[in-house]
Amino acid sequence: MLGNLEEVQKISKANIEATTKVVDTLTKAAQAIAAEMADYSKRSFESSTKAMEKLSGVKSLVKAIEVQSEYAKAFFEDYTAQVTKLGQLYADLAKNAFKPFEAQITKASQSK
Secondary structure: OHHHHHHHHHHHHHHHHHHHHHHHHHHHHHHHHHHHHHHHHHHHHHHHHHHHHHHHHOOOHHHHHHHHHHHHHHHHHHHHHHHHHHHHHHHHHHHHHOHHHHHHHHHHHHOO
């Protein structure tokens, strides 16, 4: 009986340690994602402000279309890069969130 109690205590301790690591991973990932989104929002706002300033100074329809096309192209490229970066951050989060439990899951599946 004492052996079983010790085993339960070891498992409980391992679960608490793994959960703590997961919470730490989630916190760091959430901070990285929030910082990335704040940076993207700032860049996007600055880019659109510059485009509006350029657009307000044009004197021909051709130049206005050119400015708008440049802005649209830059916006799309930045957006695509941002989505790719966020996708990688979320993939890393998913991969790292379960890492602390891998050893326990492996051990449990081998003991059956």
